Amino acid sequence: MGADFVERILRIDAVLERTGLTRSTLYRKIDAGTFPRQVKLSTRCAGWHESAVNAWLRNPMFYNVAEQPALERTTAKPRRARPARPNSCSDEPMLPLAFDACRRSPCGDRQPPPR
Numbered sequence: 001m002g003a004d005f006v007e008r009i010l011r012i013d014a015v016l017e018r019t020g021l022t023r024s025t026l027y028r029k030i031d032a033g034t035f036p037r038q039v040k041l042s043t044r045c046a047g048w049h050e051s052a053v054n055a056w057l058r059n060p061m062f063y064n065v066a067e068q069p070a071l072e073r074t075t076a077k078p079r080r081a082r083p084a085r086p087n088s089c090s091d092e093p094m095l096p097l098a099f100d101a102c103r104r105s106p107c108g109d110r111q112p113p114p115r
Contacts (some may be wrong), residue, residue: 009047
């Protein structure tokens with residue numbers, strides 16, 4: 001009697017529980033190529049092949065995506081780096097929030113209403 005092999009897809013919570021990694025560490029390892037990439041299931045849903053996670057668990061210190069079969073390397077797009085946010089007041093130190101504390105008031109020359 002032959003047993004059919006069924007590849008399971010693990011969601012993020014199951015992957016984090018099995019590996020003991022935090023979410024940020026998991027994604028950092030994916031970007032570095034030291035953890036298997038996720039499989040896109042729909043527009044807002046992704047998972048990991050159970051066999052890929054098990055391969056990482058067998059040897060987490062020396063796992064490299066490039067050394068794994070092509071199935072694991074081509075399942076998801078690389079993540080894009082977030083653009084840096086522009087700092088609007090980079091030349092001024094941070095001041096406490098008060099009407100008279102800001103030299104470049106976004107309100108112009110208007111004064112706060114009297115109490």
